[in-house]
Amino acid sequence: MKRLTQRGLFWLKVCLHISFLSPIIYLVLMVLTDNAGGDPVQYIIHYTGMGALNALVVTLLISPLAKRFKQGLLLQTRRLVGLYVFAFACLHIAAFISLDLLFAWGFLFEEIVKRPYILVGAASLIIATLLALTSFQAVKRKLGKRWQSLHNWIYVMAILAPIHFYWSVKSEIIEPSIYIGIFALLLWYRRKSIKQWLFGRA
Amino acid sequence: MVSKKGFTKGVGNTPSWSLKENEVTPESVFSDRRNIIKALGLGALGASLPGQVQAGLFDLFGGEEKPPFAVQGLDYSKPNQFQIVDRLTPEDKITRHNNFYEFGTSKQDPFDNAQQFQVNPWELRIEGLVDKPLTLDLNDLTTKFDLEERIYRLRCVEAWSMVVPWVGFSLAELLKMAGVSNKATHVAFETLFDPDQMPGQRNRLMGGGIHYPYVEGLTIAEAMNELPFLAVGLYGKTLPPQNGAPVRLVLPWKYGFKSIKSVVKIRVTDKQPPTSWNQLAPHEYGFYANVNPQVDHPRWSQASERSIGEGGLFSAKRIPTQMFNGYGEQVADLYKGLDLRKFY
Numbered sequence: 001m002k003r004l005t006q007r008g009l010f011w012l013k014v015c016l017h018i019s020f021l022s023p024i025i026y027l028v029l030m031v032l033t034d035n036a037g038g039d040p041v042q043y044i045i046h047y048t049g050m051g052a053l054n055a056l057v058v059t060l061l062i063s064p065l066a067k068r069f070k071q072g073l074l075l076q077t078r079r080l081v082g083l084y085v086f087a088f089a090c091l092h093i094a095a096f097i098s099l100d101l102l103f104a105w106g107f108l109f110e111e112i113v114k115r116p117y118i119l120v121g122a123a124s125l126i127i128a129t130l131l132a133l134t135s136f137q138a139v140k141r142k143l144g145k146r147w148q149s150l151h152n153w154i155y156v157m158a159i160l161a162p163i164h165f166y167w168s169v170k171s172e173i174i175e176p177s178i179y180i181g182i183f184a185l186l187l188w189y190r191r192k193s194i195k196q197w198l199f200g201r202a
Numbered sequence: 203m204v205s206k207k208g209f210t211k212g213v214g215n216t217p218s219w220s221l222k223e224n225e226v227t228p229e230s231v232f233s234d235r236r237n238i239i240k241a242l243g244l245g246a247l248g249a250s251l252p253g254q255v256q257a258g259l260f261d262l263f264g265g266e267e268k269p270p271f272a273v274q275g276l277d278y279s280k281p282n283q284f285q286i287v288d289r290l291t292p293e294d295k296i297t298r299h300n301n302f303y304e305f306g307t308s309k310q311d312p313f314d315n316a317q318q319f320q321v322n323p324w325e326l327r328i329e330g331l332v333d334k335p336l337t338l339d340l341n342d343l344t345t346k347f348d349l350e351e352r353i354y355r356l357r358c359v360e361a362w363s364m365v366v367p368w369v370g371f372s373l374a375e376l377l378k379m380a381g382v383s384n385k386a387t388h389v390a391f392e393t394l395f396d397p398d399q400m401p402g403q404r405n406r407l408m409g410g411g412i413h414y415p416y417v418e419g420l421t422i423a424e425a426m427n428e429l430p431f432l433a434v435g436l437y438g439k440t441l442p443p444q445n446g447a448p449v450r451l452v453l454p455w456k457y458g459f460k461s462i463k464s465v466v467k468i469r470v471t472d473k474q475p476p477t478s479w480n481q482l483a484p485h486e487y488g489f490y491a492n493v494n495p496q497v498d499h500p501r502w503s504q505a506s507e508r509s510i511g512e513g514g515l516f517s518a519k520r521i522p523t524q525m526f527n528g529y530g531e532q533v534a535d536l537y538k539g540l541d542l543r544k545f546y
Contacts (some may be wrong), residue, residue, distance in 0.1 A: 001510070037313070038296065038298030038310070038313075040308055041518070043308070102518060106321070107506065113406075122287070167501060171307075171410045171483065172407070
């Protein structure tokens with residue numbers, strides 16, 4: 001199989017940007033043109049949440065694909081996709097706070113403590129934020145070995161995020177169950193490195 | 203025909219559950235999505251395109267645009283005690299933000315999927331422990347009773363709310379006409395089961411896992427209260443399908459899911475009937491489902507609600523939820539001695 005070249009990588013990144021930005025543009029157009037329902041708040045929150053979840057699936061797919069098809073350069077797209085996870089997660093929480101809670105901050109903190117699904121979502125967002133903040137090359141170099149073990153927390157996110165989805169829906173559990181299954185497969189594929197991360201070198 | 207007004211102000215006996223004048227947002231502060239579109243020049247972009255293209259542009263997953271369901275104007279009175287001083291939720295939000303899982307679980311699905319719904323012929327049967335069972339057809343629904351407009355608050359269990367001008371008649375009036383037996387303890391309601399017309403009934407993924415037909419119930423005392431309303435219209439016209447055409451129940455002091463839509467059967471019984479959301483998740487949705495800010499949903503708070511009114515995205519307000527949605531004066535007596543934490 002042909003190896004991915006630097007040039008190919010560049011165009012792949014362009015494609016990834018387009019495929020993550022176009023849903024955001026689509027959402028903005030749908031809302032502005034009054035095509036997202038009579039009260040688009042829940043739609044926006046759900047849509048951006050699904051965006052984060054889908055981007056997370058893509059991030060976790062990259063290294064299995066790179067290994068399977070021996071395309072080392074592919075790994076260089078992980079940062080880009082990971083930052084889209086963070087971007088969608090930010091839009092998701094921003095929509096929740098500004099459009100649903102309408103900036104009732106006291107209520108937000110009360111909810112985080114009381115509602116497991118919000119707690120789990122908030123934990124995912126904290127992980128995403130830490131990973132985004134430490135995603136720069138300079139920080140990566142500075143952190144050395146600790147960088148990898150910090151970024152392994154994405155596996156925790158891969159468990160928390162679909163649970164957040166599952167717990168937040170009223171009844172339609174088929175879709176969240178499918179996501180839980182997908183993440184379980186992606187984690188199963190990494191069982192060795194996860195074991196190593198959790199229990200040290202055996 | 204009664205003229206349609208954006209605001210309807212109660213004169214004289216203003217009920218205790220109405221909002222005060224100073225709680226009503228002045229119209230001038232509303233921002234409108236359409237203004238943003240205009241400002242961005244997107245309106246012009248849209249308008250300059252031929253209809254077919256416009257429909258296709260933002261409806262990537264749907265087919266071609268179909269004509270909306272035809273509604274007719276209604277004649278009705280406006281009894282004072284049911285005209286609350288409150289800002290109404292605009293019609294286009296009431297008809298485009300619906301929970302009606304028979305047509306899909308997203309809020310805009312019912313609007314998108316229900317426009318071809320056939321309500322003629324329709325049969326609403328009143329049966330069970332009654333002196334004379336009745337069958338009402340589509341025409342009876344709007345002619346057999348003197349229709350009236352009632353402005354009711356609607357509080358969804360998902361913690362959003364609207365203020366809706368319904369047109370219809372009282373459930374108690376219908377039950378009295380049929381003559382309720384003194385053995386009766388409950389009333390059961392059933393939505394149409396027609397998988398050909400209701401895609402959510404054909405497909406489990408689309409129908410949210412509910413066991414169809416959708417069923418609901420009340421105690422006989424609740425049913426004979428003055429508040430339960432059989433709505434056949436909205437904003438002065440017959441109901442569009444997404445709001446439960448041709449006839450739906452409205453129970454303003456209970457969470458929205460109790461207000462069953464597109465009703466075909468009302469059965470008076472001597473047992474507590476099963477109810478759909480209770481069957482699906484009994485620890486989350488009880489038989490009573492009275493609006494109660496003190497009893498949270500296991501997964502979210504019921505203490506406040508997002509009130510959907512006029513204006514754009516940021517115009518909604520978070521307001522405290524009232525006990526019995528503010529209708530305690532009419533219904534609190536029904537639950538005397540009942541532990542509402544246990545009987546949620």
